[in-house]
Amino acid sequence: MTESQRRAPATRVGATPAGRRQLRRALSSAAVDLFVANGYEATTVDEIAAAAGVGRRTFFRYFDTKDDVLFANHDEIVTEMEQAFERADPSRDPVEVACSTVSLVLDYYAADLDVSLKRFTLTRTVASLRDKEVATVDRYQRVLARYLQTRFAEQGDGTASLRAAVAAAAIAAANNHVLRRWLRSGGKDDIAASASRAFALVGEAFRPASAETTVVAVLSTATPLPEVMARLGAAFQDEDVD
């Protein structure tokens, strides 16, 4: 007897927030199992609701659409990302903050590997579900872009809006790439390592222009070596010169 077949408590589960969360999870896992077993289109909302022991009408009180049930905790992720941006250290590099914040998504996927893998096969198979996933990714990509835009604008970047949109897209793409590779490996790869490698790539691509200025040092050959080192050290500020 799988989890999806067990009967939910008789009535009024949703009276308490905890009960509501529980029924949401029950509906979600029942749906995923049915989708995998019988196919997405072939599964009706009636069947999902019945498997969770509730009426069809109740299903639509917990999820707006049939496909929403596959991305049950997406809203949760988005709000958590927004909160993370609010309490982020303003002195840190914005791109770096965005990268570490977006990896919240990876944590969520890793926390429920079983569902993540099933959802992965479904989104690869069913076109409409793939589109739905793309839409959800776009939603948190917008959150990234909004954060980056305000930060870039603070730094006096005239093209803050464009840079923010492009950087957000790059970060989201890197995140998705890591996520997909990890899921394809069945959750066996070292996701943290590949994530930091991927984010390093976008980090060096989008570091603000001031930080990637090429230093051209014009020095007389008569200059004593210590002074050369001092001048270079000043140019590179807190980076090591040796």
Next chain:
Amino acid sequence: MTESQRRAPATRVGATPAGRRQLRRALSSAAVDLFVANGYEATTVDEIAAAAGVGRRTFFRYFDTKDDVLFANHDEIVTEMEQAFERADPSRDPVEVACSTVSLVLDYYAADLDVSLKRFTLTRTVASLRDKEVATVDRYQRVLARYLQTRFAEQGDGTASLRAAVAAAAIAAANNHVLRRWLRSGGKDDIAASASRAFALVGEAFRPASAETTVVAVLSTATPLPEVMARLGAAFQDEDVD
């Protein structure tokens, strides 16, 4: 009497490819007008079909879904992009090729400003249409990624897949940013200028490492100036040194 209200030819329009195209356009423009006038959800497929002078069943022979009618020429754009990649000069910088190819989308939007503006207001207003548009963007972003991946792999890039995905996302984001700003201006901005500026930004971010190697020239102060110029010229190959 608007275009959407005129009656289409009586029967068998779709027998010839030209007639099929014509009816597609008639359905599309009828739909856009009705969506703008009465709202997207409030407009039924029956009404669209009736406005174009055909039966409801025929509508679904021309478009798979109700929202497809808003992105009528999307498939055309995608295949045209694929063809452009096939005949692209292999010696050109892949990122540059991708940028100039993706601007095909801008051409299509500019070619039918009226519909583009109406679709823009609709995609901003109706959530499901925004999602649909995001899905279409993702589709050509995948085409970009596939092209960039093969090119990067040819160049011996070990992280070709990741770099391709990230660069494709950045290019698509830049393209969309330009497109949206242009539509927000009502089609008055200089779209070509802002496009080249936006693509310059992603170009410098994703130029392959070999092309952005810093040239460090170590030269004796005794070297005659003409020889200095010659050596620098060699180092920069076909770029100007002056």
Next chain:
DNA sequence: GAGTCTAACGGCACTCAGTGCCACTAGCAA
């Protein structure tokens, strides 16, 4: 011009997602 074949079309009926409405009832308060 008459007969024939093909394929677009329209219409009908059906499934299913999603919604509004309402009656029912568990649980709480007075």
Next chain:
DNA sequence: TTGCTAGTGGCACTGAGTGCCGTTAGACTC
């Protein structure tokens, strides 16, 4: 006990999307 509230289930309805089939325009043959 008597209301009151809110979650629930059932019913009926709209509309998207699909399968099926009879009709007919148009092309092709003789």
